Amino acid sequence: MATPTANSAPVGITAGPDGALWFTENSANAVGRVTTTGTFTEYAVPTTGAGPADIVAGPDGALWFTESNAGNIGRITTGGTVTEYAVPTSGAYPWGITVGSDGALWFAEPGANQIGRITTGGTVTEYAVPTAGAYPLSITAGPDGNLWFTEVLSGSIGQITTGGTITEYAVPSLLSLPIGITAGPDGNLWFTDAGAAQIGQVTTAGVFTGYDLTDAVFPFPWGITAGPDGALWFAENAGNDIGRITTSGTISELAIPTSGASPLEITTGSDGNLWFTENSASQIGQVVP
Structure with a gap:
């Protein structure tokens, strides 16, 4: 389904409390809404050239x-x-965002090498990632009450408590570039590893397992989410596929009809289907599991 604005470059997507899907339009500088029947609405972001990226349904x-x-x-x-709230650190380039167990929003600042926290009232706190130049990108709430995030350039997965204490775990795969992360139905964290062309699993104790993707082309997996079927679903940005992996590691892949769509993020909708952004095609896609 094409977005009303051409070349909108959608990035993040999440299920809203109203039953619709909400997504960011990075190039159109807007937030979009699409119902499960395909009706679109777009809302302009007040700050020009803001570059909206990730999005999540808040606790409010x-x-x-x-x-x-x-x-x-x-x-x-x-x-x-x-409403917009400024991040205190200049050049923070905030990207991933999620809801923490403390009722606040937690976000990654790859440009500032920090993890941020914002209350629903707009108060921001920032925490430095111990490894310099780690480039934290995506973040999710873990089953242990902590937040877990990917460190793209250090090849690590980070954990931060709601009190701000950070622990880092190095991904054992060679050339690891962890991108997306989500909590799985098995009590572990699952992440996409674009550098190793794998889907990774890490326990809350920091034990890793990697599962190889088998695409003939370099797949560059990006977003990942827990599906309604007890499996994990992910987007292959370069492979132009939507993938599915069971908690035991069985992988299947579905080709996206539009070539070069460049899928990024994926989420489960209120209709029980998977919805994803097609960044280069400026479309929103749907997969029936």
């Missing part, structure tokens, strides 16, 4: 999103009212 009934270029955290109600 609104959607929260990162503005990578502007260095803001945005909040949008289901009625389309946008």
